[in-house]
Amino acid sequence: MNKLIKTSDVNDAGHLQIGGVDADFLAKKYQTPLQVFDVTKIRQAVQAFKRVFEEEGVDYEVSYASKAFSCLAIYQVMAEEGAHTDVVSGGELYTAIKAGFPMDKVSFHGNNKTRSELEMAVDNQVGVIMLDNFHEIDLLSQILKEKKAKIKVMLRVTPGISAHTNEYIQTGQVDSKFGFDLGSGQADLALEKVLANPDFEMIGVHAHIGSQIFDVRGFEGCGQKLCELSSHWLEKYGYQCQVLNVGGGFGISYTEADTPLPAEEFVRAIVKEIKTYCSQHEMPVPQIWIEPGRAIVGPAGYSLYTIGSRKDLPGYTSYVAVDGGMGDNIRPALYQAEYSAVLADQPLAEPEEKVNLVGKYCESGDILIKNCPLPKNEPGDVVVLLSTGAYGYSMASNYNRNPRPAVVFAEDGQDKLVIKRESYYDLIKNDLKY
Template sequence: MTDLIKPADINAAGHLQIGGVDALDLAHKYGTPLVVYDVDKIRATFRAFKRVFEEEKVPYAVSYASKAFCAIAIYQVINEEGGHVDVVSGGELATAKAAGFPMDRVSFHGNNKSPEELAMAVDSGVGVIILDNFHEIDLLSAILKEKGKWAKVMLRVTPGISAHTNEYIQTGQVDSKFGFDLGSGQADRALEQVLADERMDLLGAHAHIGSQIFDVRGFVGCADKLASLGKHWQDKYGYAIKVLNVGGGFGIRYTEADQPLPPEEFVRAIIKEVKADCQQAGLPLPEIWIEPGRSLVGQAGYNLYTIGSRKDLPGYESYVAVDGGMGDNIRPALYQAKYEAVLAKDPAAKAAERVNLVGKYCESGDILIKDCPLPKTEPGDVVAMLATGAYGYSMASNYNRNPRPAVVFAEGGQDRLVVKRESYEDLIHLDLKY
């Protein structure tokens, strides 16, 4: 049994339960593959973030990074918790609008927002547009002038910090596609351009140093860089930063090998550093914003699969295949992400063998978990892959023309379908005959 499963995750029948609902019942009711979120866990994590800010008595915003998982229902939950959200595309913005999410609590990110997306953000009245490059400043300026409107903005800067994480998910180092560089003076030139535009109200600076980070020192260093930038801007331009947005990237536990701090402890360290830096520099304390995505929904998510075929080879680990795979979770194939899995009917069972848990897609790399410890399995058993709530469904595809799975929210012993399973008709409804 993995220690990712707690006693509270097992019901009286000995089955895995998610949000108080039996995982086998969910698999039978909705079919597999199935994505299930324990909404109680999402709310508890969100409230833990808020509690740290309130204990430290600082103005703040907890903004859900919705690229981790975007659907109408998750925006509704974040709204109920009084949070903000950040979006990175017109599609995510449209989803937030469809959820009735307050637009003044939306931040719009992205390194190549189209003119149409920027116009949509302006017309929708989003709370703040995070400017990423000079081209975007020019585009937004022209749109605001044409429409006779104003917008609150922030400048995304690259603080020159390379976080200890997979190279594909590092974003804060100097050589990055994101943001204005500090060392070369790009950030200063961007500030000058924005301050000269009467239709832009600059709230402050944003930085994001990466994702799945376990070491608090990177966040402390980022806070130092942003506070130093605030001091520089005040001294040189007389501009006082109102908001320091330190991004997200707080690591979570996918396997027993991962040993992250509780996410809220990252935030406490950031707050203390910003407080000390501002006091030393004689700066007023700005609002501190964070953007948790993975750390809010990652460990709250489960992928349920039904086991089908098996291939045994003498001298090799067996292959146990499930009815999903890289189409609903490409992370293992994309950057060798690690997961753990249990049998839904007996998550406490001891491992009897190690197998390669693989998907049904026509790729040799469609391996969900290599060397996966499992008890003996049979075709028809339901296996639950743990901590799949971030960047699984949001990166899902229709590869091999497989429909994407349904998504269910479970909370307080109740389950609710929040995203329907795609049908074959859904797959072909945009196709045209030649």
């Protein structure tokens, strides 16, 4: 039995249920491959983060890192939960606008925002733009001058902390494409440029040390670094940070081997670190922002596939192929991400074999789960990958000219299609004949 499956995840028929809806039913109704989200789990994750801040008595924002999964419906849910959100592209910003998400609760990230993206942000009066480099300071200055506008900004810094995570998703170390370095004086120079421009309202500082982090010490260190920087800026420039944004990256359970702390406990540790520093240095406690993405939607997501072909070789692990793969979840191929899987109609069944669960794409690396424990299975069975809500659909592609899957939200026993399955026509609608 997979320990990630709880009794409440199984209905009276013995089938996996998602948001109270039978997974086998969803596969039949919407076809596979299919991405399904349990909306109640999403709401509960946001509420758990907010509860910690309320208990600690500090001003805060829980900002959903929408690069984890972006669509009209998720921004609507975030708005209903009173969450902030961060976007990293014109496309994400456009989607949030069309969803009716309040622009004053949007922060705009990115290490190479284009002029048109920054203009869109200014025109729509986003809550804050996260300045990432000197080019961006100059470019946004020009835009604000041309438009006779003002906007709130924060500086992103690299705190010099290398999180214990995959090297491709470490972002807080000195040698990073993101943010202003502290040790070299870049951050000080950036602050000087921002404070010298009356069109900027400088509200605080941001850092992000990486993703899928299990060790709370990295976040405590990040909180301390930002406090030290804030103290330094107050002493040197007389500038008081209103906001310390410690980013996100809280780890989740993808397999039974993953044993992260509850995500809200990371936040409690961060808050306590900042409150302690401020008390010792007689500083007011600033607003504390976090930016969870994976921790909000990751555990709430499920990928449903139908089993097709099988290859058995004596002395080797068998290959069981499904109708999706790296086109809808590139993470295993990209950085060896690991997942768990169950059969939709018997999620509590004990495994009888280990197989390589592979996709249909023309790459030998299209392996969703190596040595995947499964009960007896056959073509037509629906297999479900667990905790796939983050960076699966958002990184999906049309490789091999395969359409991207549909996305369904399930809540309180009701299912709702929120992204249509792409058609073959969708694949060629932007093509032009030569």
